[in-house]
Amino acid sequence: DTGVSQDPRHKITKRGQNVTFRCDPISEHNRLYWYRQTLGQGPEFLTYFQNEAQLEKSRLLSDRFSAERPKGSFSTLEIQRTEQGDSAMYLCASSPIAGGQETQYFGPGTRLLVL
């Protein structure tokens, strides 16, 4: 399977714990994006990388959130001191750079439940 993969698919944690999600993009894609989706809503942009550089972070990404993409390959999203409001689906997407206007290909998502 050469699509975007995410791990884990589901995560249940207690409030205050730290969690880390991983995203493996399509191998030749330079751009990687993180979105968050709550129930009944569309995805909301969190951050994106071009190769290993994190180029923009949404105001939704509080200081408890950190994302990395070492070596421009896979990416991790860490949430520290989780809160119940962090419960959501976290989606990763990737795209090539080709003068822009490229399709973003999404992974299956990681569903987080904070108790």
Next chain:
Amino acid sequence: SQQGEEDPQALSIQEGENATMNCSYKTSINNLQWYRQNSGRGLVHLILIRSNEREKHSGRLRVTLDTSKKSSSLLITASRAADTASYFCATDANDYKLSFGAGTTVTVRA
């Protein structure tokens, strides 16, 4: 904040009928994309229409774009049970982040 708004919020149709949903947005865009999401799953890309295009087809899908009205429509012809899903429009205004609407939930009855 979400730029796109889909209408209707929900749609129920008989198998074989056509389904039409609309998307309105607020700012200038480079392109508009439509995605499908089955319950609890990731998003599947359906079609991308650029700001200088007015209509695009892909199989049973037809998308229109009216930049003067800042609106788009997605038509699914001859619907099937497998088309049951949520459909989202997403606008690309600046070449990287997508802004999604809240989606239209389509139910196709057998």
